[in-house]
Amino acid sequence: MLTLAWQTVKARTSGFIGAFVAILCGTALVAACGILMESGFRGGVPTQRYAAADVVVTADRTVRPPGGDVMAFEHAAEQPSLPAALVAKIAAVPGARAVPEQTFPAVVVGKDGQPLAGKPSFGHNWDSAVLAPFTLKEGNQPKQGEVVLDSGLAAEAGAGVGADVQVMTRSAPVTYRVSGVAEAAGEARQASLFFSEATATELAGNPDRVSAIGVLGAPAQRIEDALAGDNVTVSEGADRSAAEFDDVSQTKSILAILAGSFGGYAVLVAIFVVASTLALTVEQRRREFALLRAVGATPRQIRRLIGVETTVVSVIAGVLGSLLGIGVSQGLRAAFASIGVVPADFALSISPIPLVAALLIGVGAARLAAWSASRRPSSINPVEALGEAAVQKRDVGKVRLAIGWGLFVLGLGATVVPMFLGGQLGAAMSVMAALVLIIGLTLTGPRLIGAAVRVIAPALAKSGVSGYLASANVLKNSRRLAAAVTPLMLAIGFAVVNFYSQTTLTAAVQQQTERSITADHVITGVMGVPAEVVGQIGGGTATSLVRTQVITASKTGDTVEVQSRPANGLDPTASGLVDLGVVSGTIDDLRPGTVALSDAHASWEDKKIGDTVEFWFADGQQAKLKVVATYTHDLAFGDYVLSAADARAHTRAGMDSAVLVKSADTTALNALTSRYPGLQVTERVAAQDRSAERTQFLLNLVAVGVILGYVAISVSNTLVMSTAARRREFALLRLVGTGRRQIVRMMRTEALLTVGLAAVLGSLVAAVPLGMLAIGLTGSPLPDGPIQVYLGALAGAALLGVVSIAVSTRLSLRAKPIDAIGTRE
Template sequence: MLSIAWQLLKARKAAFIGAFLAVLCGTAVVAGCGILMESGIRSGVPTERYAAATVVVGGGQVVRPEGAAAPLSSQNVGTLPTVPDTLVGKVSAVPGVAKAVGESTFPARVVTGGVFDALGHNWDSAVLTPFTLRDGREPASGDEVVLDAELAERAGVAVGGRVEVMTTSTPTGYDVVGIAAPAQGVTKQSGLYFTAAQADLLSGRPGRFHAIGVFAEQGVTDLAERVEQALAGEDVTVAEGKDRGTVEFAAVGESRTMLMAISGSFGGIAMMVAVFVVAGTLALSVEQRRRELALLRAIAATPRQIGKLIGAETTMVAALAAALGSVAGIFVGHGLRDAFAAIGVIPHEFALSVGPLPLLVAFLLGLGVARLAAWVASRRPSRIPPTEALGEAAVERPDPGRWRGVAGAVFLLLAAVMATMPLFLDGEVAIVMASTSVLVAVIGMSFLGARAVAPIVRLAAVPLRKFGATGFLAAANSQANLKRVAAALTPLMLSISFALVSFFSQTVTTAAGERETELATAADYVVSAPGGVSPEVAEAARGVDGVEAAASVVRTRVMAEVQDGESTRIERVPALGLDDSRGALDLGVLSGNLADLRGDTIALSKSEANWLDARIGDEVELFLDDGRPVKLRLVATFDRDLAFGKHVLPAELARAHSAARLDSSALVRLTPDADRAAVAGALAELAGRYPGTTVTDRSAMAPAENSDRRVQFWVNLVAVGVILGYIAISVANTLVLTTVQRRREFALLRLVGGTRRQVLRMMRAEALTLVGIAIAVGTLIPAIPLVLLSSGLMGTPLPTGPIGVYLAIIGFAALLGLLALGLPTRLALRARPIDAIGMRE
């Protein structure tokens, strides 16, 4: 069997080119996503501040449901929790520890002719990098500071100078008593070093450290294991080697989780697309060989032998393609890493971990998909009776079979149900449902195949017949070869539908959030700063004449357990810290009172309260941004959750569990009779006390998920670009193969009197018909869920988004279809008709 398969494969290399490319490209995308997922588990960003420490002990970084082991069921904290200073002595007592040093870390800004962001530390922790004095001495009193050399140069100060440092209040003056430089480059941060007592005070967390750096004694190689054993039962993270960067940079752990989620979702979509692309390509290849397979059946080949023959041919092609695709996946992974770093999903320094497991899995998946597709494609030609073999080969049977018809109907019904979900759900769930419904609908269309295409082609053939002989032939060809049309139409529809729903679902959601933010913001002015605003600003603004209300606003996140059937996962969502709004922010309160929002309380959106079955006075359990579990009493429910999230906490509680301990902004609302010019001047004077702070109008307020949606938007564009590139290859393969198959048909038309120009016009008419159907159906499929999504979120059926993007998507699909049909037609017509008519199929 292998020998026969090899001989047939050599004789029909062109027939397997499409399948080869489809498997290769699909495997490469899946391997690239697998590399990203492995990197999310194993890789990270090299440490800077802890370069000299052997082991670093930080607070627990992962919130995980009880008993859950899957990485994607947990979430990393956004703010790294601190550890008690009593752990320093406990760690120091571990055998093999030479020294343990606690480090205080807090955001600080140097004000000297400009505002320079930095991190403040205790001088004792300078040894962890290590920083050594280049000039001057270490700080000895609370009003002295040491600057790192790079910061001192930018700020233009030297030993003996004086700088103003701002943390959570107005700037305070410090004498510069030393300039320190690291042993190796520190490029992602600048440092200020205070006495231990002053750093403890400025950090706002007395008696606690951001981390503890541990030095090993000579010859000790298992220090991390020893420290872990000594701290068993403590909620801490013990990191060594490259993992030390996760304690230093809070964004690393979050990026790893996000990278795993994105690559898993992206890889799943790529795998789903690959299944249908490979299946369609192989089905077309088998269809082109129906006379050959029918002849084998007629000379006594059994159905099992036909199936084994097609399977053996496919395995030979797919094994080589999957092997090459796995290697190509390394380059795809690096390309995706660079793209995700450029849009802010991961840090630019995030390194890839390229191991054999993702490549092996991608290879096996690629080979498995090809074998599955070969089995599906071989079922009909392997089972037809020998007496009907030659007759079956002569006429195309449009009926896809009962089971395919039932499956197609079920998928279309499921897609219709999913498309209506945005009317009942909101947020990310609505977007996921809308997007998934499009893929499910295309799957249903592919199952129905010729049965779904037939009425559309008949409708398109009516006007086509009016364009003379070439139009008549184009219409007749399309109706007589519905399988061929369906094979070319499915990937073309998929490319249009997938691109449209991926782009416009995000524009609709973003527009809905911006609209609701505008409605919810009742303030006249927004006081903000790049790194945050002192809580004193809102308090001081309340005392300005003409100010009716001034609210502290803290953008944060919370985490909650979500039950998915029998499994539990942690979901991390945006939340808002709010203090004394009194009309500066209108969240559309439905029950309770936001004035009661203080202490251990919370307000929830109506949808979230209904989901949790919570009523006013009930306790709500969740985790704050630093992973601390809390039980909060529900005091209010509100309606406008697209604006600022579904959870509203007291501002003081949100600040206490954030790294900066600052407000994100302060909202100021004026009294009706206020002198706007006078109030604006007073607010500008107030902002001037806090360098870097600005006063703008209400338009500066952005939805809570604005940055997340922007990142998600670019992630979707990257995903769409890669998937569309893959689908484009499939479309080109399919159309080129179907056109090349028709060389004898073109020759026959020319031998009976048709000219080369007439054949080209006929093919051009067929191409326009195919592209027109693909655009119409490919637009209609995502239009339904997008209209429902827009109706559910914005109250209008017209999706928001630039029409130019839609035109670019359908223009790309049209150009691809016309070129993929036109170029091989021209090449096929170069041969003399008398030579081409004698060519074998």
């Protein structure tokens, strides 16, 4: 059977090219997602500040609620600190030297009075310099009132040994004398300032805790054994960079989540495309299978032949596609770096695991598709085989129809969910609902397209010979038309719903934020705003605004779902500066140990005023806070509003994100902010930070763009295959007197009909979930966003469809009719 299958593949190379391309591209996409996921666990950047440390100990920032499975966890947004007592515990390990490190925001003020912000800048205790190792290039180690600058920072500030520099940490700038200039090997990603031990401990703000502990002279296993039960992370090798750089740690978490999410979409789309392509390939060989059945081949032999042929093609395509996935993953990494999602120097981790997994998924999807496609040609009666092969059967199986209509109804039901479930989750549900609708329409496509064609065909038949021929073709071959319409519909619907779900969410957030921030002015800063600023504002009211995150866990049956949710910290004085849409309670009671919940989340969690709610702060520390208010403006403020003091205490910066001010003297505000380099006073609307939403939006566009690229390839692939398979039909038409131009016009008419049906169905598939999402978020049934994107999606699909059909038609007509009529199918 293998020999026969291999001979068939070699003899019918053109017939298997479509399936080969679909499997190749699908496997490459899945492999790329797998590499990104693995990099979320094993990738990183070269270690710098901890390069000389054998082991780095940090507090565990992975939140795992009790009762959850291995996948029930969330990565804390902030790196928590460690108890200083662990230093002595580690030092007791034989051969280990424990070096505590303090890390806190610190920036040098330049000669122009503005902070030097060329790269992230942090202060450290001098003892931790040995971990890089930093060595003194000039001068001496710092004493009280002194600072050591790294060589790059000293050059940028123009300050040598003996010079005075102003350094701003969490307060107004303080003048320090430069006692030395230190240097480490390689180019640093961060600027470093070193203070004496006493000064660093004071500036860090918590004498009983340290940021991390570097270990010299002891293996990781010994340290892990010594700290068992202390809730710490022991890192060695490349993992040390995640402990050193917060953006690397966040990148690893983002990549793992993103690859898992879009990897699922990629697998679903790949299976969908491969199945569609293989079904078309098998359908085009109906005469061949009919002949085999007529000469005595059993149904099992037909199925085995198709299965082995598919295996041969899928293994070759899968191996090449897995290797191609390495290049795709590098391209995705570069795209993510260009929009600021991952650091430019973040290196991917590439191993055989995701490549082998992608290969198995590709081969498995192909075999499953082959089994499904082979059922009908292998089961027809040998007596009816040749007659059946001549005319396409129009009926669709009852099971397929039942599943298709069931999914369609399920998709319609899912479109209503975003009306009650707002935010990013509601937008994601819109995309899922659209996908379910597309799959449902795909299964019912021949019946649905057949009904549409019966309405349209009479009008086509009146438009001349070409129209009559096109009408007859689509009436008799609705399945072929449905196979061409489906991928175009998928491309249009998927592109439109993904884009406009994000723009509608962003517009809803902006709209609610503008209504909710009633302050006259907002103070923002380069590193943040020192917490002391809000207390120095006179002539008006002010409140701190601390943007943060919380982690929640909810149990449904035996499943524990862990989520990271946006949150904000406010002072009790915020009631005159923000409008949360309070439903019950009052935010005047918002003090440390209390929390306000969105009304929808409070209802979901069954929490009322006075109840205790449990969650985790941004640094992974567990919280049990009393509910003092519920509110409705959750798009602007998230599901949790904490006291500013609680929110600030669980961030590494320990500063406010902004300060909201109402009815204060602008001149006095400018005078106040001038004492803090980097602070500025702006109007409330311009000051809102949209960077997180913009980054998420761009991230989705890149990932969806890659999937749509694959869909576009499959669309062109399918249309070219279905058109090229009609060479004998074109030859017969020409032999009975139909002109070449009439055939070209016939195919152009069919192409326009294909594109038109795809545009209508794709638009409807996107319009229903988007309309429901828009009603739930903004109250209007129209999604927000530029209409040019929708028109561009239609134009792109139309161009792709028309060009693919036109090119393959002209190529098919190049042969002489007398030669083409005898072409082997």
